[in-house]
Amino acid sequence: MRALIRAVSGGAGGYVIAAFVTSLITGGSVSDGVPVTFGYIFALLGWLHGIGVWNAWAREWFGLPPKPDNAKGWTRYFTFSTDHKVIGSQYLVTFLVVFLVGGLMAMVIRLELAGTGEGFIDADTYNKVMSMHGILMVAVAVAAVLGSFGNYLVPLMIGADDMAFPRINALSFWLIPPVAISLLSAPLLGSFEAGWTAYPPLSVVAAGDGQLLFNMGVITFGLSSILGGLNIITTVATMRAPGMTWGRLPIFVWATFSASLLSLVITQFFAASLVLIHLDRVAGTTFFGAAGGGDALLYEHMFWFYSHPAVYIMVLPGFGVALEVITHFSRKPLFAYKAVVGAFLTIVGLSSLVWAHHMFTSGMAAYLHAPFMVLTEAISVPTGVIFLSAVGTMWRGKLWMQTPMLLAGGWVFNFLIGGITGLFLADVATDVQLHDSYFVVAHFHYTIIGGSIFGLLAAVFFWFPKITGRMYNETMGKIFAVWVSVALALVFIPMFWVGVNGMNRRVNDYQQDLETANNFISWMALLLGLSFVLFAVNLVWSALRGPKAPDNPWGASTLEWQVSSPPPEHNFPLLPEVVGHPYDYGVPDAQHAVVGGSAKSED
Amino acid sequence: MALAAPAAHARAEATYRPQANRLGLWLFFLSETFLFSAMISARFVTSGTDTPEHLNQPLALGITIVLLLSSISAYLSENAIAHDDRAGFIRYTRITIFLGLVFTAGVVLEWQEALADFPAGTIYGSAFFALIGLHAFHVVTGIMALGVVLNLGGKGHYGSEDYWPVEGTVKYWHLVDLMWVVIYPSLYLF
Amino acid sequence: MDTDEQLERPVPSSTQQEKVRLGLIVAAALAVLTLIEYVIAVGIDDPLIWLLPFVIAKFALILEYFMHFSAVLGKGDH
Numbered sequence: 001m002r003a004l005i006r007a008v009s010g011g012a013g014g015y016v017i018a019a020f021v022t023s024l025i026t027g028g029s030v031s032d033g034v035p036v037t038f039g040y041i042f043a044l045l046g047w048l049h050g051i052g053v054w055n056a057w058a059r060e061w062f063g064l065p066p067k068p069d070n071a072k073g074w075t076r077y078f079t080f081s082t083d084h085k086v087i088g089s090q091y092l093v094t095f096l097v098v099f100l101v102g103g104l105m106a107m108v109i110r111l112e113l114a115g116t117g118e119g120f121i122d123a124d125t126y127n128k129v130m131s132m133h134g135i136l137m138v139a140v141a142v143a144a145v146l147g148s149f150g151n152y153l154v155p156l157m158i159g160a161d162d163m164a165f166p167r168i169n170a171l172s173f174w175l176i177p178p179v180a181i182s183l184l185s186a187p188l189l190g191s192f193e194a195g196w197t198a199y200p201p202l203s204v205v206a207a208g209d210g211q212l213l214f215n216m217g218v219i220t221f222g223l224s225s226i227l228g229g230l231n232i233i234t235t236v237a238t239m240r241a242p243g244m245t246w247g248r249l250p251i252f253v254w255a256t257f258s259a260s261l262l263s264l265v266i267t268q269f270f271a272a273s274l275v276l277i278h279l280d281r282v283a284g285t286t287f288f289g290a291a292g293g294g295d296a297l298l299y300e301h302m303f304w305f306y307s308h309p310a311v312y313i314m315v316l317p318g319f320g321v322a323l324e325v326i327t328h329f330s331r332k333p334l335f336a337y338k339a340v341v342g343a344f345l346t347i348v349g350l351s352s353l354v355w356a357h358h359m360f361t362s363g364m365a366a367y368l369h370a371p372f373m374v375l376t377e378a379i380s381v382p383t384g385v386i387f388l389s390a391v392g393t394m395w396r397g398k399l400w401m402q403t404p405m406l407l408a409g410g411w412v413f414n415f416l417i418g419g420i421t422g423l424f425l426a427d428v429a430t431d432v433q434l435h436d437s438y439f440v441v442a443h444f445h446y447t448i449i450g451g452s453i454f455g456l457l458a459a460v461f462f463w464f465p466k467i468t469g470r471m472y473n474e475t476m477g478k479i480f481a482v483w484v485s486v487a488l489a490l491v492f493i494p495m496f497w498v499g500v501n502g503m504n505r506r507v508n509d510y511q512q513d514l515e516t517a518n519n520f521i522s523w524m525a526l527l528l529g530l531s532f533v534l535f536a537v538n539l540v541w542s543a544l545r546g547p548k549a550p551d552n553p554w555g556a557s558t559l560e561w562q563v564s565s566p567p568p569e570h571n572f573p574l575l576p577e578v579v580g581h582p583y584d585y586g587v588p589d590a591q592h593a594v595v596g597g598s599a600k601s602e603d
Numbered sequence: 604m605a606l607a608a609p610a611a612h613a614r615a616e617a618t619y620r621p622q623a624n625r626l627g628l629w630l631f632f633l634s635e636t637f638l639f640s641a642m643i644s645a646r647f648v649t650s651g652t653d654t655p656e657h658l659n660q661p662l663a664l665g666i667t668i669v670l671l672l673s674s675i676s677a678y679l680s681e682n683a684i685a686h687d688d689r690a691g692f693i694r695y696t697r698i699t700i701f702l703g704l705v706f707t708a709g710v711v712l713e714w715q716e717a718l719a720d721f722p723a724g725t726i727y728g729s730a731f732f733a734l735i736g737l738h739a740f741h742v743v744t745g746i747m748a749l750g751v752v753l754n755l756g757g758k759g760h761y762g763s764e765d766y767w768p769v770e771g772t773v774k775y776w777h778l779v780d781l782m783w784v785v786i787y788p789s790l791y792l793f
Numbered sequence: 794m795d796t797d798e799q800l801e802r803p804v805p806s807s808t809q810q811e812k813v814r815l816g817l818i819v820a821a822a823l824a825v826l827t828l829i830e831y832v833i834a835v836g837i838d839d840p841l842i843w844l845l846p847f848v849i850a851k852f853a854l855i856l857e858y859f860m861h862f863s864a865v866l867g868k869g870d871h
Contacts, residue, residue, distance in 0.1 A: 061751045161614060164623040234623050234626050234630065238626060239614075239623065264634050265633060267634075283723055285728070285733060287733075292726060293726035295648060295649050301648075302644075573613065574613055
């Protein structure tokens with residue numbers, strides 16, 4: 001806890017001093033662009049210094065012995081711990097909280113949209129709440145599965161004792177709280193209202209200086225994603241246990257590996273585009289201002305060059321979780337394992353060549369329409385292979401319908417709707433009609449909730465016993481799984497309809513004849529929101545009071561289930577040896593790995 | 604089993620550490636390349652290959668040569684420590700840092716002139732200051748990293764079997780040069 | 794360094810002097826390429842297409858001889 005207190009005071013002190021000194025030099029107010037920029041940078045440095053980067057790491061650079069914080073027990077979650085399991089748990093709890101906060105904002109949005117006109121909040125506040133909801137949820141989708149389960153499980157699944165760069169791993173988590181704090185404190189500077197996409201010219205000319213905190217917060221978040229991706233790739237490439245060939249990697253490891261490849265390189269484009277927005281706002285450059293000869297379309301290209309592949313950073317780990325759960329709960333080998341791996345890698349390559357399908361109505365050169373349409377539609381082929389694998393694995397399997405399996409089934413169904421409706425948006429002729437309507441809102445909520453969040457939920461229940469050492473309440477879990485799936489359909493299927501009927505996204509008002517439908521959607525959104533109360537109650541109660549979980553409650557074959565729950569420090573007392581494919585269920589005498597000296601041998 | 608040391612690692616770190624370090628550094632370079640590509644493409648999209656009349660070409664060529672020289676001395680310093688030549692390592696690292704500082708001073712000088720001729724509010728100026736600023740940021744962080752290894756090397760750290768921090772820092776310094784190889788013609792020559 | 798140790802290594806490591814010479818040759822090549830670049834740029838209008846080969850050549854030289862790029866491909870696999 002001392003580290004956390006030092007970090008908070010370091011961050012606050014850094015901000016106040018740097019902003020104040022800079023404002024004296026520039027002669028302006030402390031809330032001007034330059035003081036806020038320097039304030040943020042020094043707040044970040046102060047925060048990192050306080051949390052333990054100096055003690056555990058930077059002291060070495062000056063020839064001093066490092067002083068790592070060896071806190072034990074629950075306080076280690078508030079230190080610069082380099083244990084990948086602690087970091088994974090930190091990510092998970094942080095992003096579940098952010099997810100619930102973002103969900104509350106969705107409730108506010110739906111309250112306003114329950115009726116026409118300005119009802120619950122005014123248009124200005126609506127824009128700000130909508131922007132905040134957007135960026136928080138995008139952050140959750142990007143990092144909730146990859147950061148938490150990726151960190152927690154990848155070393156366990158490949159038979160390693162930690163990530164390749166434990167301190168960089170801790171750094172990539174501790175960059176997250178400043179992002180959350182700066183985004184949530186943006187209202188102090190007038191908030192940001194340009195949506196999570198931050199399109200110029202609005203993001204450059206908008207009055208709210210919260211945009212500055214948005215820019216820098218998201219750049220920091222990008223740095224965290226890049227470092228996290230780098231770490232996962234290196235870990236998978238260099239630290240696999242003996243016998244763990246690339247062809248024997250669990251599918252979740254392949255999924256996080258592919259998502260990490262994407263986040264390593266393309267995140268730089270979002271960072272670069274926001275740096276340019278920031279320079280336009282603060283330093284008087286004119287990258288996107290038409291008056292000075294700049295080009296707002298440039299931003300859209302740079303932004304979507306990141307943000308379309310980012311969809312796959314969000315959903316690929318979700319795919320991995322769903323396939324993992326489906327194969328264990330169908331008691332069958334994963335269907336078409338090699339084809340799925342090929343599909344993941346194809347998606348990595350192809351996804352960075354489709355970005356301009358977001359820009360069919362933006363006024364970009366017309367000759368770009370056809371190639372981007374074709375490439376976008378081509379990406380449904382590898383995605384289809386992944387579906388085929390999911391369905392083929394379940395086919396004639398002995399399905400064990402526990403909560404994770406129900407949610408993985410929900411993943412198949414919901415992402416299918418998201419994928420199929422995407423074809424209408426990839427096709428230029430229909431997209432021109434549907435662009436910026438609620439059809440798009442329904443589509444991407446189906447892809448992201450279906451592909452990423454359902455993966456997250458399935459992962460939470462599937463690995464809950466491993467991480468906490470306790471079982472969740474199965475009845476509550478099953479009720480939640482059914483409840484959330486039904487409520488999701490009731491919220492978002494009508495949104496396709498209101499979208500086709502002309503309701504604009506991003507606007508707090510709509511035509512009179514859609515009021516009944518919107519009123520219905522809002523009530524159903526409340527139903528959806530309430531399901532997460534059950535989710536939270538189940539998890540918190542079970543983590544504190546649930547029955548002790550056995551080491552391998554699911555009888556699963558992969559390595560993380562062969563150690564105790566929760567896993568011992570450094571994971572494996574002896575180096576495991578991998579001798580076979582991970583999913584050879586039903587194959588006589590098949591074995592995935594030999595784990596010697598496990599904690600089980602004590603009893 | 605219960606008596607085994609509780610914090611024992613199942614696998615010796617030495618078996619994967621060199622590979623992991625090298626791969627990690629190259630992945631970071633790959634990522635950096637995308638950042639620079641984004642900024643360089645912003646230059647070409649907004650202002651094409653236009654360059655203003657008042658560009659201090661001799662100064663730009665001068666700092667380019669200085670950066671190239673610093674790359675050689677960085678190479679020599681890595682080569683020296685790899686052969687346990689500590690004196691050579693210290694000498695060449697000092698030269699590298701000095702040349703890096705000269706480069707930085709050259710950029711400062713150039714910016715003072717440039718601000719008068721094409722301020723940041725012009726379209727070429729935007730690209731010029733953003734791109735050179737990004738590169739100069741990397742030069743400055745590179746100088747800091749060189750300072751760290753120089754200090755530790757002077758205190759007796761590193762040797763022919765164990766000079767990864769030097770190797771990594773020098774590679775980073777070469778990356779800075781590598782980016783300049785593209786930025787220099789993009790901003791001055793095309 | 795005695796001969797036994799050299800035999801154990803997969804690639805015999807060159808001495809410090811040989812590496813210094815290699816580095817200086819590469820650096821000289823880079824300097825010459827840079828100067829040619831400059832001369833072309835000053836002499837020709839719209840020289841982009843003429844400069845690209847030089848950029849690529851310099852890029853490749855630094856990547857290979859200063860940063861030892863091929864080493865990562867050789868040793869990164871296993």
